[in-house]
Amino acid sequence: MRTSNTVSHPIFARFYSALAKKAETAGIGEHRKRLLDSSSGKIMEVGCGSGLNFFHYPDTVEKVVGVEPEEFLKLKSIQVANQLKDKLNIEVVQGVATSLPFDDNTFDCAVTSLVLCSVDDPKKAISEMYRVVKPGGELRFYEHVRSKSPKFSQMQDRVNKFWPYFGGGCNCNRDTLGYIKDSEFEIKEADEFNFAHSKLLAPVAPMILGIAIKPDLR
Numbered sequence: 001m002r003t004s005n006t007v008s009h010p011i012f013a014r015f016y017s018a019l020a021k022k023a024e025t026a027g028i029g030e031h032r033k034r035l036l037d038s039s040s041g042k043i044m045e046v047g048c049g050s051g052l053n054f055f056h057y058p059d060t061v062e063k064v065v066g067v068e069p070e071e072f073l074k075l076k077s078i079q080v081a082n083q084l085k086d087k088l089n090i091e092v093v094q095g096v097a098t099s100l101p102f103d104d105n106t107f108d109c110a111v112t113s114l115v116l117c118s119v120d121d122p123k124k125a126i127s128e129m130y131r132v133v134k135p136g137g138e139l140r141f142y143e144h145v146r147s148k149s150p151k152f153s154q155m156q157d158r159v160n161k162f163w164p165y166f167g168g169g170c171n172c173n174r175d176t177l178g179y180i181k182d183s184e185f186e187i188k189e190a191d192e193f194n195f196a197h198s199k200l201l202a203p204v205a206p207m208i209l210g211i212a213i214k215p216d217l218r
């Protein structure tokens with residue numbers, strides 16, 4: 001269910017929060033670290049969930065503004081922000097990816113991790129991140145995506161008939177790298193790999209992790 005700047009998935013939110021914590025030591029923590037390695041300045045993290053990325057920002061980051069539309073997950077991420085308050089300046093605000101509550105050219109970097117599968121209009125979300133990032137700034141992305149293998153992607157299409165109902169609106173068959181390539185961002189690096197820490201998660205095993213740049217045209 002969704003209103004203008006909220007998303008409500010109370011059961012999924014509790015389930016995800018517990019599962020994601022366990023997944024940290026099964027490999028996802030390493031991916032988060034790679035995603036955020038050498039990031040710096042003022043960061044906007046869209047769909048910050050239960051705040052697990054907050055543990056991985058390096059000292060070069062000045063401030064993180066997390067945007068989270070789901071009430072339970074927002075409260076979880078605020079708890080983590082409080083826990084880390086002596087190390088990192090973190091603010092968590094209510095909002096959705098398709099209508100970010102910030103002025104143009106505000107951030108040095110936008111971060112999206114495991115989010116573009118769930119937003120209702122991922123192309124609009126990418127254009128919103130482009131809008132709020134400064135010229136020369138970055139989009140750092142870590143997402144599960146549509147497989148390049150026709151056989152596997154057909155399986156993803158079949159599974160996606162029910163997947164969003166159990167996954168808090170998550171779609172397992174989105175060509176998110178294609179959406180980023182088609183946007184105004186320029187891909188700097190994109191690692192494509194398979195990772196699933198449980199057999200049940202096989203439909204979301206194809207992943208991408210990388211950086212795209214907003215060209216500085218001034």
Ligand SMILES: C[S@@+](CC[C@H](N)C(=O)[O-])C[C@H]1O[C@@H](n2cnc3c(N)ncnc32)[C@H](O)[C@@H]1O
Pocket residue numbers: 007016020046047048049050051052053067068069070073095096097098112113114115118119120
């Ligand atoms: C699978 S969780 C990932 C959470 C977190 N980014 C992480 O890496 O663990 C998906 C997140 O996307 C958020 N989300 C769903 N729809 C959204 C939207 N339209 N705008 C922003 N965030 C959204 C959910 O509330 C949830 O926090």
